[in-house]
Amino acid sequence: MDTLLQVLLDGILNGMLYALVAVGLCLIWGVMDVINFAHGEYVMIAMYVTYWLGFLANVDPLISMFAGGLFIFILGALTYRLIIKYTIGKPPLSALLATFGLAMLLKNLCLNQFTPNFRILSDTWLGDKTFQLGALIVPLPQLVTAIVALVVVGLTYYMVRSTRFGWAVQATAMDKEAAELMGINTERIYLLVFGIGGATVGLAGGIMPTYLAVHPEVGTMFSLIAFICVAMGGFGSIPGALVAAILIGVVEALGGYYIAPVFKYVAVFGLYLAVVFLRPKGIFGW
Amino acid sequence: MVHCKSRMTICLLIAVAVTLMLGVAPATTLAQEKVIKIGTIFPLTGPVALAGQRCKAAVETAVEILNNKHPNIKVPLADKKGWLAGYKFVLVHTDSQGKPDVGKAEAERLINQEGVWALIGAYNSSVSMPASMVAERAKKIFMCGASSSAALTQRPDMKYFFRTASTDEVESHEFVEVLKWLNKTQKNANVKTLGLIYENSVFGKHAAEEAKKAAAAGGFTVVADVPFTPGATNLDSEVQTVKSKNPDALFGAVLGADYALMVKTMKKMNWIPKVSLNYCSGYQDPVIAKQLGPDADFFMGSTGYSPEFAGMMPAVAEVEKIFKTKTNNVPYDSDSIQETIAMLVLAQAIEKAKSLDPEVVAKTLYANTWPSPLSLSGKVAFAPGGQNKLALSIVTQLQGGKYKRIFPTEKADTKPIFPMKAWDKR
Numbered sequence: 086m087d088t089l090l091q092v093l094l095d096g097i098l099n100g101m102l103y104a105l106v107a108v109g110l111c112l113i114w115g116v117m118d119v120i121n122f123a124h125g126e127y128v129m130i131a132m133y134v135t136y137w138l139g140f141l142a143n144v145d146p147l148i149s150m151f152a153g154g155l156f157i158f159i160l161g162a163l164t165y166r167l168i169i170k171y172t173i174g175k176p177p178l179s180a181l182l183a184t185f186g187l188a189m190l191l192k193n194l195c196l197n198q199f200t201p202n203f204r205i206l207s208d209t210w211l212g213d214k215t216f217q218l219g220a221l222i223v224p225l226p227q228l229v230t231a232i233v234a235l236v237v238v239g240l241t242y243y244m245v246r247s248t249r250f251g252w253a254v255q256a257t258a259m260d261k262e263a264a265e266l267m268g269i270n271t272e273r274i275y276l277l278v279f280g281i282g283g284a285t286v287g288l289a290g291g292i293m294p295t296y297l298a299v300h301p302e303v304g305t306m307f308s309l310i311a312f313i314c315v316a317m318g319g320f321g322s323i324p325g326a327l328v329a330a331i332l333i334g335v336v337e338a339l340g341g342y343y344i345a346p347v348f349k350y351v352a353v354f355g356l357y358l359a360v361v362f363l364r365p366k367g368i369f370g371w
Numbered sequence: 372m373v374h375c376k377s378r379m380t381i382c383l384l385i386a387v388a389v390t391l392m393l394g395v396a397p398a399t400t401l402a403q404e405k406v407i408k409i410g411t412i413f414p415l416t417g418p419v420a421l422a423g424q425r426c427k428a429a430v431e432t433a434v435e436i437l438n439n440k441h442p443n444i445k446v447p448l449a450d451k452k453g454w455l456a457g458y459k460f461v462l463v464h465t466d467s468q469g470k471p472d473v474g475k476a477e478a479e480r481l482i483n484q485e486g487v488w489a490l491i492g493a494y495n496s497s498v499s500m501p502a503s504m505v506a507e508r509a510k511k512i513f514m515c516g517a518s519s520s521a522a523l524t525q526r527p528d529m530k531y532f533f534r535t536a537s538t539d540e541v542e543s544h545e546f547v548e549v550l551k552w553l554n555k556t557q558k559n560a561n562v563k564t565l566g567l568i569y570e571n572s573v574f575g576k577h578a579a580e581e582a583k584k585a586a587a588a589g590g591f592t593v594v595a596d597v598p599f600t601p602g603a604t605n606l607d608s609e610v611q612t613v614k615s616k617n618p619d620a621l622f623g624a625v626l627g628a629d630y631a632l633m634v635k636t637m638k639k640m641n642w643i644p645k646v647s648l649n650y651c652s653g654y655q656d657p658v659i660a661k662q663l664g665p666d667a668d669f670f671m672g673s674t675g676y677s678p679e680f681a682g683m684m685p686a687v688a689e690v691e692k693i694f695k696t697k698t699n700n701v702p703y704d705s706d707s708i709q710e711t712i713a714m715l716v717l718a719q720a721i722e723k724a725k726s727l728d729p730e731v732v733a734k735t736l737y738a739n740t741w742p743s744p745l746s747l748s749g750k751v752a753f754a755p756g757g758q759n760k761l762a763l764s765i766v767t768q769l770q771g772g773k774y775k776r777i778f779p780t781e782k783a784d785t786k787p788i789f790p791m792k793a794w795d796k797r
Contacts (some may be wrong), residue, residue, distance in 0.1 A: 089614060095607040103604075192416070200699060201420030203628040205635075205662040213638050213666075224639050285665025296639075298631045298662070302418050306604045347571050347598040349608055 087220040092342045093335060094221055100334020101231035105289040106307050107314035107326045108238050109161075109282035113244070115321020116258040118177070119169055122184040125308025126191035127157050127283055131196065131290025132299040136169045139294065146209055146295045148230070153291025154284040161283020165276050173275075177238045195301040203300035211295045219348045226296040234291055237285050242323045244281075254278060258321060319370030328368060331358070382724055405458045407727065409434070409714070410481030412492030412502050414469035418602040419627045420496065421658065425496050425707040426517060427464055428697035433714035434460045435693055445686040446744050447719050454725045455718060463487055467498045470600075471573075474498030478505040488727065489514065491713055494706070497573035503532045512729050512736075514717050515757075516709035519651050520577040524758035531733050535708040535746070536715060537762040539578040539624070539650055540728035542673045543585035546648045549671070549766050549778050550620055551589060553646060558791045562645060566595035566618030568609060568633065570625060578650045594618050601629055606636045613625055614642040621647040623654070630654060634666055638794050645790035648672060648766070655705045660772040668771065669791040673764040675705040675747055677774040680765070683782075686744030705764070716741045716751050733741030 110124050121127075131153035138149040168187060172180035214225040245251040256264040257274045265271050290304075297303065314333060318325025333353050340352025360368060411430050414423035436444055438459050440451040448455060462483045467474035475494050481487045482505065489512040493499040499518040506513040512531045515523065521540035523532070554560045565586050569575035575598060586593050595616035599609045610633065613621065621644040625633050630653030637643055647670045653659070654672035674680075681687060690711065691703055703711075716736070721727065724735040740752040740761075747763040754760040766778040768787050775785040 092608065092611060095605075095611070099605055099607065161444040196416060196420065201416075202658055202701075203421065203425055203631060205631060207664055213635065215639060215641070222639070222641060257409065269445070296635065298628045298635075300421070300628050301422065302416070302602060303628070306602050310604065338608055342611055345598075346612055347600065350600055350603075 088342075091221055092338045094223065095227075096335035096338030098224070098231050098334070099337065100226040101234040101333035102227070102289065102293070103307070103310050103333055104238055104327045104330035105230065105234035106286055107311040107318075107330055108241050108310045108323060109285035109289075110308075111315045111318070111321060111323055111326040112241065112278055112285070114315055115284040116254055117169070117173075120184065120312075121164075121178045121282070122133060122181060122287060122308075123164065123188040123191060125304030125306075126188045126195075127160065127286045128290040128307050129195065129299075129304035129305070130160065130191060130295070131157050131201065131287040131302060132294050132297075132303060135291045135294045136204055136206055136299045139209065140204075142150055146206065146213070146292055150233075150288050150291025151350075157287025157290070158280045158284035160287075162276055162280035164280035165285070169275070169279065170272075180203035192301050197255055199301065202208055203298040203303075205298050206294045209295045213296070215249055224296070226292075230292050230295075233288065237288055238323060238327050241281070241285060245323065248350075250277070310353070313353065315367075317360050317367055318359050319367030322367065322369035325367055325369030329360075387746075398779050406461050407458050407721070408461050408463060408485065408487040409717075410478070410485060410487035410490045412465050412467050412474050412477050412481070412498065413494050414464035414498070415464070417435045417467075417469035419469050420627070421627055422517075422656070422706055423466075423469070423494055425698055425701065425704065426710045428694060429516070429703070429707040429710035430491055430714050431460060431697055432493040432690060432694045433711045433718070434462055437718050439713070441689075444689045446690060446715055447742055448715070448722060453722050455722045460718070466691070467493055467495065467502070469495050469498065471497045471501050475501035475505055478502035482506065482509045482511055487511070489717060489729070491516070491717070493711065494518060495572065495574060496523060496577065499523055500572070500573060503529070504608060506745040507531050510729055512717065513731055514713040516713040517651065517706035518574070520573055521581060521758075522573070522577055524754075524756040527756060529757060531729060532757040533713070533733075533736055533759075534718075534757055535713045535743075535751055535759045535762065536651075536706070537673070537675060537764045538581075538758065539574075540581045540585075541762070542650055542764065543578070543581040543622075544588075544638045545673055545764065545766060545778075546582070546622060547585040547589035549648060550591060550646070552778060552780075553787070553789055557787075560645070560789065563592060564594045564609070564616075564618040564620070565591045566597070566613045566616060566621045566644065567593060567643065568595075568597045568599065568613055568621060568623050568625060570601040570629060571598040572601060574626075575624040575648075578622075580725065584624045599629070601626065603629070603632075606632050607640075607739075609633075609640070610636040610640055612709060614640055617642075617644075620752075623647060625649065625653045627653065627656070630656070630659060632661055633672070634663055638666055641794055643793060646671065647791060651706055654769075654772070655767075657702055657704055660769055661772075664772070665797055668769050668797070669788055671766055671768045671777070671787070673705075675703065675762070675764045675765045676703055676708045676745075677767065678702045679767075679774045679776070680747070684745065690745060712743055712745050712751065715745070716743060723772065748796075 138144040211226040314330040318329035341349030465477035491514045496518040503513040515534040521538040593788040649672035743751045748761045767774040777787045
């Protein structure tokens with residue numbers, strides 16, 4: 086029983102990290118219908134921002150993650166302004182290929198500048214700290230990440246559902262032309278959505294160096310899982326992405342421990358296929 | 372009309388001149404240069420890019436030595452005298468991304484389009500396997516430095532494949548010998564059970580197979596057999612599975628950042644075996660000790676070279692100076708040095724054969740024992756199948772961030788710390 090609880094806890098904590106990575110993608114995909122292939126590279130760059138701030142200026146990731154968020158907000162806005170803007174109204178494949186190119190550029194830039202060496206930030210406030218909760222081992226960095234994830238996902242959801250800006254975002258997502266006729270500056274909405282989507286993933290990448298090594302390939306698997314979270318949760322549904330992420334974390338942990346560790350991603354992709362087959366619009370899709 | 376004709380003549384003359392400049396002139400230069408093109412295939416991007424980049428730098432180091440005079444370097448052909456002095460090695464680098472299909476396609480491109488004379492690579496056993504098959508079909512020599520899967524040299528029909536490094540078969544037996552030795556020499560060692568954690572690739576799976584065979588032969592019971600997906604976001608269920616079986620010893624075939632993640636996850640789960648032995652890479656990567664700090668300590672692994680061996684291999688120092696200029700001052704590790712060795716041995720064989728006929732050079736490679744001051748044994752000789760039968764490695768343990776030699780005892784410079792210290796007692 087203790088082992089089951091431990092596996093469940095690990096799964097939920099990993100799922101919360103996936104949710105934090107996925108929420109920005111969900112926002113961008115839901116509003117703009119753009120698949121941002123550079124999402125994993127945003128994670129990676131935010132990790133580097135935090136790492137270098139920690140390494141060179143001794144700033145802890147708990148503080149520097151906000152710098153990561155800000156950096157990726159700017160990067161996201163620039164991505165829209167310099168690349169995505171010119172693909173809107175074009176065949177969907179053009180935005181996809183453009184962000185794929187951006188992903189390659191960012192990854193190879195980091196490979197070139199920082200080498201493929203992996204880097205670990207030592208002596209962080211959370212470090213490798215754990216505490217016992219009965220028989221359970223609770224890792225503090227992952228727990229704090231989960232709390233950050235809940236706050237960020239909650240705030241993003243609140244912003245979209247309950248603010249004037251959020252209503253404008255929803256209106257733009259539903260019908261761009263009608264939104265423009267209502268006086269909404271859709272260009273600005275797109276720019277901010279890409280920026281905010283980037284900022285959330287920047288926060289995710291910013292906190293990750295407390296317990297994960299930083300290297301140019303680190304974002305690849307996270308972005309793949311983020312895509313699945315968004316597709317499984319329902320395109321544009323923030324609660325859907327959260328539920329899907331936790332489900333993926335738990336299925337991955339249970340499948341990995343009780344069936345076979347090598348089976349954990351098979352279980353995740355199997356679940357994804359089952360959901361998409363039974364409900365093509367995702368759990369919360371409409 | 373005349374005016375038009377003369378203009379055409381001028382145009383024709385210009386065209387001929389341009390053709391001569393672009394086409395004929397370089398051809399003449401190339402003929403004078405006498406170039407030997409070598410294609411490299413390494414994972415320059417992807418999860419093990421770090422190792423791949425170093426392997427590339429290692430081949431470049433060898434070529435820099437071979438193409439120029441280096442009287443201070445005590446390796447064969449560094450004096451740039453002899454038949455090969457009239458030749459220059461040129462490298463054509465490719466990136467396999469650690470993927471077998473990409474590596475195979477690059478091998479085909481290197482041979483068919485780039486026209487390379489031989490190939491060197493490919494670090495990942497899973498890439499070396501198909502890429503070397505391509506080379507074999509084209510009758511091109513494939514020098515393999517670091518791929519460790521024993522299966523690579525268990526292909527009796529291969530005539531052009533040569534590997535300088537040790538194999539996971541040899542390492543598995545060495546690890547089992549270490550366990551027996553610990554049981555004999557350490558108080559209450561009582562090592563009986565074994566866990567395996569390995570990446571789900573040709574390298575990992577083959578290492579695990581060899582480990583199982585060696586464990587059975589040595590009387591140890593494998594209680595945990597845990598493959599994992601390279602580049603995974605976490606290794607929680609993998610380490611949890613091993614922890615639940617609590618083996619006395621753990622054999623790991625884990626590369627690059629995955630190795631760091633494995634160690635960190637073991638720490639998070641507050642579990643450690645009595646002894647942990649690791650196949651090539653991962654553990655022996657000099658970045659590990661630096662990045663993991665004290666957490667890297669007390670793990671063991673087999674190593675063909677580490678900077679701490681410098682006293683035993685004095686020729687390495689000068690070569691390593693060149694290598695470090697290409698790697699941001701990171702020294703050789705056990706894998707990368709094998710790529711330099713492979714390139715130097717190939718050059719020696721060409722020199723001895725005085726021929727660029729791959730068949731003649733391959734036969735020469737088999738027929739001789741090659742001096743290799745960068746190898747632990749000091750020599751390289753190939754058995755049928757292409758395996759270097761003189762490859763040696765030493766089992767080391769990280770103590771205070773240094774790779775300390777512990778086995779075989781005649782090569783040891785310290786005693787093992789056994790069992791590994793628990794995480795809360797460090």
